Amino acid sequence: MGAAIGAGGNSKHDVNVELNIVPFIDLMSCLTAFLLVTAVWVQIAQLGLKPKGKSRDPSMMREEEEKVVLSVLIQPDNIWVVQSRIGDQQSIKREGDPRNYWKIFQDTLAEIKKSAYFVDRRDIELAAESLSDESKVIYQDIVFAMDIAKRVGFNDIGLTERDSLTAKPQL
Amino acid sequence: MPVHPAGPRLYRSIKFEHLGKGVIGKNRASNVALNLTPFVDMMTILVTFLLMVFSASGEILRSQAGLEMPIARQQGAIQRAPTITITEEAVKVIIEDENKPVPEMTEVGSIQNLLANPPASQRIEALHEKLKASWDDIHNNIAAKNSKKFSKEELAACAREEEGLPPITKTDSDGNENVLTYCPEGLVLVQADKNTDARIIGMIVNTARLAGFGKMLFAVKYDKEMTQ
Numbered sequence: 439m440g441a442a443i444g445a446g447g448n449s450k451h452d453v454n455v456e457l458n459i460v461p462f463i464d465l466m467s468c469l470t471a472f473l474l475v476t477a478v479w480v481q482i483a484q485l486g487l488k489p490k491g492k493s494r495d496p497s498m499m500r501e502e503e504e505k506v507v508l509s510v511l512i513q514p515d516n517i518w519v520v521q522s523r524i525g526d527q528q529s530i531k532r533e534g535d536p537r538n539y540w541k542i543f544q545d546t547l548a549e550i551k552k553s554a555y556f557v558d559r560r561d562i563e564l565a566a567e568s569l570s571d572e573s574k575v576i577y578q579d580i581v582f583a584m585d586i587a588k589r590v591g592f593n594d595i596g597l598t599e600r601d602s603l604t605a606k607p608q609l
Numbered sequence: 610m611p612v613h614p615a616g617p618r619l620y621r622s623i624k625f626e627h628l629g630k631g632v633i634g635k636n637r638a639s640n641v642a643l644n645l646t647p648f649v650d651m652m653t654i655l656v657t658f659l660l661m662v663f664s665a666s667g668e669i670l671r672s673q674a675g676l677e678m679p680i681a682r683q684q685g686a687i688q689r690a691p692t693i694t695i696t697e698e699a700v701k702v703i704i705e706d707e708n709k710p711v712p713e714m715t716e717v718g719s720i721q722n723l724l725a726n727p728p729a730s731q732r733i734e735a736l737h738e739k740l741k742a743s744w745d746d747i748h749n750n751i752a753a754k755n756s757k758k759f760s761k762e763e764l765a766a767c768a769r770e771e772e773g774l775p776p777i778t779k780t781d782s783d784g785n786e787n788v789l790t791y792c793p794e795g796l797v798l799v800q801a802d803k804n805t806d807a808r809i810i811g812m813i814v815n816t817a818r819l820a821g822f823g824k825m826l827f828a829v830k831y832d833k834e835m836t837q
Contacts (some may be wrong), residue, residue, distance in 0.1 A: 459645060459649065462649070463648075463649065463652070466649070466652040466653070466656055467652070469656050470652060470655055470656055470659065472658065473656065473663060474659065476663065477659055477662055477663065477714075478662065478663075480689055480830055481830065481831040482669075482670060482678070482683045482827075482828055482830060482831070483681065483683045483684050483685050483686070483829050483830075483831045484683065484686070484687045484688075484689065484798075484826040484829065485681055485683050485685070485826070485827040485828060485829055486685065486788060486791075486824065486825070486826050487825050487827065488823055488824060488825070489814045489815070489817060489818035489819075489822075489823060489825060492725070512807070516738075528672050541793050553694055560741075566805045566807035566810070566811070567807065568806050568808045571724070571806075574627075574806050574807065574808075575806075575807040576666070576803065576805065576806065576807065577679055577695075577801050577802065577803055577804065577805040577806075577807065577810055578679040578803040578804070579679075579807070580679075580807060580810060581679040581803070581827060581829055582679075582681070584681075584689030584827070585681040585682055585683060585829075588683065588785055589682065589783070589784075589785060593786055596812050597810075597825075599731070599815070601809055
């Protein structure tokens with residue numbers, strides 16, 4: 439039985455109820471074991487982007503419009519932020535604490551987003567350039583740049599190669 | 610050693626006499642009632658917590674040796690799609706096959722070889738072939754509105770895409786706008802090690818693009834603290 443009434447005392451009017459919690463504990467143990475096995479401990483998310491350039495799917499091709507394009511080039515020692523047509527380019531040195539130069543990058547993008555050219559726009563081009571095995575840009579750097587761009591409001595990220603950037607930095 | 614008949618041994622072979630001797634010289638009952646209340650409390654809290662973090666969507670990404678995902682402050686949910694996996698050693702592609710119970714994983718290149726001898730067109734041939742076949746399969750199933758292969762939401766997202774409407778988005782707790790469901794046509798998932806060279810990423814993006822995959826989802830680990 440699930441419960442025994444008056445099991446503990448001798449009095450005829452004993453109204454104490456002793457619940458049998460054994461099935462409850464059994465169920466709890468099974469549930470805990472199952473949930474522990476199937477638990478997802480790492481929260482995995484995604485960063486969406488569009489590859490830029492020619493494709494076999496014509497709907498993927500982006501229209502080339504006469505507009506200012508914001509291009510970002512990540513190099514091992516620099517991050518370039520360039521705006522086409524107006525010829526504005528900024529270089530952020532990748533020296534010291536990474537948090538510092540990524541903060542500068544975030545502030546730079548936020549400033550550009552406020553400008554008249556980009557206030558209503560969400561597109562940005564991104565490229566990364568490794569120079570050699572010793573001097574390379576890693577995937578985490580690309581993800582940081584994309585993450586910051588999305589947070590600032592540039593949700594439409596196009597990833598491409600350095601030579602395919604609309605606005606290349608003038609070194 | 611003598612063999613005894615089967616039966617309960619408690620309080621006979623192991624007498625637990627010490628349990629009944631709370632005070633020396635006094636005899637007490639040897640039955641001990643365990644207090645189960647804290648145990649049940651703890652179990653309840655644990656079950657509640659685990660139920661909250663439980664995900665019924667199943668495992669989309671497989672954990673791989675030599676692959677540590679990058680961190681980002683994004684909460685967009687990943688979606689089932691052909692997956693390109695890049696570990697420290699190799700590039701692999703995982704594509705679901707209706708006739709096989711487990712998705713097929715194929716190695717399409719080694720990192721060392723790709724960096725030493727990069728393909729002239731920046732296209733990994735073996736990966737391109739696999740992705741092209743997968744794109745055709747997905748395209749045909751989308752055209753046939755195969756509801757066994759794709760969910761209602763995915764087919765609805767494709768219909769929106771066809772009409773030229775933007776995908777439905779949702780703003781997360783960090784204020785980022787995330788697409789709720791992508792149309793599976795041209796969608797590929799990239800799961801790469803955080804130290805992968807940008808040249809390899811470039812080759813992967815280029816190959817996927819040429820195979821018709823115009824929407825890429827980079828799998829990341831959500832970490833709010835590290836990306837402050």
